[in-house]
Amino acid sequence: MSGKIEFVDLRAQQERIREDLNKRVIKVLEHGQYIQGPECQELESALAEYCRCSHVIGVSSGTDALLMALMAKGVGPGDAVFCPAFTFTATAEVIVLLGATPVFVDVDPDSYLIDLGNLTAAITKVRQGKLIPRAILAVDLFGLTPDYRALTKFSQEHDLILIADAAQSFGAVFGNDRVGKLAPVTVTSFFPAKPLGCYGDGGAIMTDDTELAEQLRSIRAHGKGIHKYDIVRIGINGRLDTLQAAILLAKLKVFDDELRAREQVALWYDEALGGKIKKPVRPVGITCAWAQYTIQLDDRDRVADMLKTKGIPTAIYYPKPIHLQPAYMSYGDGIGSLPVSEFLSQRVLSLPMHPYLSRETIGIIADHLHAVIT
């Protein structure tokens, strides 16, 4: 094995696409259209083709994508938005920013995804109070997509808007469809460490709804109407940079190959970790984007420290569920209210995951892990 083990190796990827990357970046520097240059449109078309969805709106980040999706749907004060408690802060933050109320729902202990039984109970409870149940923000944690067919049916039955927070799962496949095509509105992130990442902040919204796509294009440009100084709604500055679009075009070329490599790395981990360690689930018919390879351990913190001394980086996603974060305490029922999320936050550990890990490296990581836990 050569060199240091990286948690995410963006350098190996950069080496691979260097020539195309340089060409595309220089082209942007030459034409100088840094805002909404031709690469933005080119990327949106390429992504729409990739996901086989009608519209892709390139935006400034995954967080802004979530915010704009909720804005377009008119979510605001008095509305309850249901989201898992075991997720990244951004999922909940945008709900609060719009004056709506996040209702945290516990997740499934195996898939770590929002649990329909708990969701039903949460909706019933909200209906007894003053808030109006408005939307479900489902999260594709670690790159695994929930069953959006079931979730779409569920949301229709309960008259709720469904938005997919697919920040971690771009590229994942469920049945014959890719993320972007699975939910009525899908939001993703191009943060550098995500499966498809740029070299800064970026994101996208995907939908087949033409009217919604038009609203989103307006919202991302300060609510513009026919022209720039015709303002028809409240918007934000939510555009994706031309340079980031150019970088993503270069990365998209190798993305499918990288997804296959991630799947291979996950298989090597499955094999090398054996039966004693709780590994990620693999539901039939789903190809995960493997944003993370996350295991569960009884004494997670000790194991993480030991691995660190061996030069193996790990990460904890997430050490605290949202409902126990100081800023969000007032929206939940505190400790003990969402036991699965609380349990997971004490036990999860994400191992190095990127397309450029070798079988040999996975073997070394697994050997250290086995040595530490026995």
Ligand SMILES: *Cc1c(COP(=O)(O)O)cnc(C)c1O
């Ligand atoms: C990364 C992430 C986001 C936010 O994406 P940014 O591009 O960093 O703003 C939102 N939700 C989830 C689940 C994420 O992992």
